[in-house]
Structure formats: C-alpha cells, structure tokens
Amino acid sequence: MNTERNLEIKRDILEKIKEYRRIIIARHQRPDGDAIGSSHGLAQILRLTFPEKEIIVSDNDRSEYLGFLNTEEADPDSIDYSDALGIVVDTAGLDRCANPNITKARELIKIDHHINVTPYGGILWVEDDASSVCEMIANLQYTFSSVLKCDSRAAALLFTGMVTDSGRFKYAETNGNTLRLAGYLMDFGIDTQVLYANLYLDDFSFFKFQASVFDRMQITENGVAYLYVDRSMQDYFHLSREQASNSVDFMNKIKGSLIWIAFIDNPDGSIRVRLRSRFVTVDKLANKYKGGGHSNASGATVYSMEEMHALIADADKLLKDYKANNKGWL
Numbered sequence: 001m002n003t004e005r006n007l008e009i010k011r012d013i014l015e016k017i018k019e020y021r022r023i024i025i026a027r028h029q030r031p032d033g034d035a036i037g038s039s040h041g042l043a044q045i046l047r048l049t050f051p052e053k054e055i056i057v058s059d060n061d062r063s064e065y066l067g068f069l070n071t072e073e074a075d076p077d078s079i080d081y082s083d084a085l086g087i088v089v090d091t092a093g094l095d096r097c098a099n100p101n102i103t104k105a106r107e108l109i110k111i112d113h114h115i116n117v118t119p120y121g122g123i124l125w126v127e128d129d130a131s132s133v134c135e136m137i138a139n140l141q142y143t144f145s146s147v148l149k150c151d152s153r154a155a156a157l158l159f160t161g162m163v164t165d166s167g168r169f170k171y172a173e174t175n176g177n178t179l180r181l182a183g184y185l186m187d188f189g190i191d192t193q194v195l196y197a198n199l200y201l202d203d204f205s206f207f208k209f210q211a212s213v214f215d216r217m218q219i220t221e222n223g224v225a226y227l228y229v230d231r232s233m234q235d236y237f238h239l240s241r242e243q244a245s246n247s248v249d250f251m252n253k254i255k256g257s258l259i260w261i262a263f264i265d266n267p268d269g270s271i272r273v274r275l276r277s278r279f280v281t282v283d284k285l286a287n288k289y290k291g292g293g294h295s296n297a298s299g300a301t302v303y304s305m306e307e308m309h310a311l312i313a314d315a316d317k318l319l320k321d322y323k324a325n326n327k328g329w330l
C-alpha cells in the first residue's frame with residue numbers, strides 16, 4: 001500500500017485536525033458518490049477517533065439516488081464558523097462548493113483529485129491521478145491507522161465513492177493501490193449486495209428512456225457520440241435530474257467513439273454538458289467552455305444551441321486530430 005506519497009501533507013492535515021475542536025466538512029454541489037462518500041466517510045472516521053470534537057458535514061443540497069446512505073447534513077447558515085477548521089473535499093474550485101460559507105472557517109484544507117486549476121486553502125492535498133477522493137481518505141486512514149479509527153459505516157461510505165468514481169474500478173486511474181484499499185475497506189464488513197442493488201437497479205421507465213436514448217443519439221464524422229436530453233424528454237420520461245444526467249453513460253461502449261457528450265437542459269434554461277472520453281483527453285476542451293474536471297470526465301455549461309454545436313464541432317476536430325496522430329485506440 002502506498003502510504004509514503006504526500007506523507008508530509010497527510011501528517012500536516014492530521015495535526016491540523018487534532019488542533020481544532022470544531023471541524024466543518026463540505027463538498028461540491030450536485031453531489032455524487034465520491035462527494036457524499038468522502039465527506040461523510042471522513043466525518044465518520046473523525047467522530048470515531050475524536051468523540052470530544054464537533055464534526056459537522058454541511059452543504060445546501062442533497063442527492064436523491066444516494067439517499068440510501070442515510071447521511072445528514074447541517075444547513076450552512078446554522079453553523080458557527082469562528083474557531084472552526086474547514087475541510088473541502090472533491091471540489092476543484094470554491095465556486096462549486098455546496099457550502100458557500102465555508103470560507104468563514106478560520107483555516108481551510110483542500111482535499112481533491114481534480115486538476116488543481118484553482119487552488120485554495122492553507123493546506124492543499126491534491127492528487128489528480130487518484131481515482132477518487134474516497135481512495136485518498138481511505139489512504140489517510142490506512143496511513144495513520146494507529147490513530148484514526150474506522151468501522152463498517154466509514155468503510156461503506158468510502159467504498160461507495162471508490163466504486164462510483166472509478167466506474168466500478170474500470171477507469172484508467174484505477175491502480176493496484178485502489179484495489180488494495182478497496183479490499184482493506186471490504187474487510188470492515190460492507191454489504192456489497194445491498195450497495196450494488198441501491199446503486200445500479202433502476203425503474204422500468206428509466207429503461208424506456210434508455211431505449212429512446214439509443215434511438216436518438218448521434219455521431220459526428222470522426223466519431224463523437226452525443227445526445228441532447230431536452231426538457232420535453234425529461235418531462236415525458238419523468239426523469240429526475242440525476243437520471244437525465246446519467247444518460248451520458250449509455251454512450252460509453254461505442255467502438256471508435258472515443259468522446260461522448262450528453263447535453264441536459266437545466267431548469268434555468270442553460271444546458272449542462274457532461275463530457276466523457278477514453279484514450280483522448282477532454283479537460284482542455286471543457287476549459288474552453290469555462291468548465292473543467294478530469295482528463296477523461298469533464299463538465300461545462302453552455303447557454304445556446306449555437307454554443308452546443310460549436311462544442312460538438314470542437315470535439316470532432318479534437319478526435320480527428322487524435323486519431324490521425326495516435327495508434328492503438330479503440
């Protein structure tokens with residue numbers, strides 16, 4: 001297990017945690033498994049280890065499909081930030097943090113695995129090649145296991161984020177350490193049958209939506225698959241925002257289609273862009289549209305059909321150049 005990497009930073013974080021009586025943890029908006037798992041997994045580890053401390057997870061939104069994890073979050077406006085340590089997980093920039101008040105904390109720590117375009121906080125622990133922040137938190141607990149306690153609840157929360165952010169341990173960032181840490185967490189006793197049932201079963205209507213997506217998705221000349229889930233489609237299939245967003249994954253197994261993009265109408269009229277890729281990287285393309293993220297999974301927002309088509313054209317050009325200059329892709 002790789003405990004040596006960033007050991008000094010991890011040690012600094014542990015020392016800072018020991019210093020404070022109140023610790024407030026926050027994560028990014030529209031939480032996914034890694035955001036929920038890392039914030040609450042860390043909170044659980046700290047509550048077990050330091051029962052005398054006040055450990056608060058505080059954000060102003062929720063996740064419907066992760067409701068089975070039974071996590072509780074405090075209203076950001078109801079907390080006293082003075083003398084508190086803030087820890088923000090899985091959040092590239094503070095503008096995307098689901099607790100806008102977290103900057104009021106006396107000191108701030110950033111723990112993240114996105115490319116560090118917008119650094120913040122007094123201590124930054126960023127590993128942009130880590131498959132999830134949950135993996136980093138699991139590594140932190142493992143590294144200092146003589147101090148930091150873990151139980152099956154913390155393990156299940158962290159495992160959830162590791163599974164979801166790595167695409168069930170399939171994405172390129174998954175390495176030996178990821179799997180060793182997953183095994184380490186499993187030994188605490190995780191009910192994976194229940195976990196996978198909660199994560200991966202879906203309603204009948206969702207499969208009808210999937211069939212419709214297969215019918216509607218399009219492909220550019222050079223192989224960019226894309227789909228526009230407009231408001232009427234969301235209404236017709238009674239889709240939650242998360243279900244509509246998940247449609248991007250339906251396009252991930254098309255041969256030669258190394259980039260795939262879902263455009264999803266937001267309630268405010270803007271269009272959410274979810275960019276995915278294999279072999280070729282798409283974060284710079286997302287940057288061009290004021291978004292960002294990871295090499296193979298990025299996001300952005302566009303505000304018109306013209307902008308949507310410009311992004312598709314840019315993606316097509318990117319893929320054309322990649323295919324012309326590289327071998328071995330599928």
Ligand code: AMP
Nearest residue numbers: 274275291292293294297298299300301
């Ligand atoms: P998503 O498609 O929303 O799951 O996003 C994929 C990755 O890109 C995630 O790691 C997000 O944190 C990041 N991301 C999504 N939208 C944006 C944005 N507007 N700006 C910066 N990063 C983003």
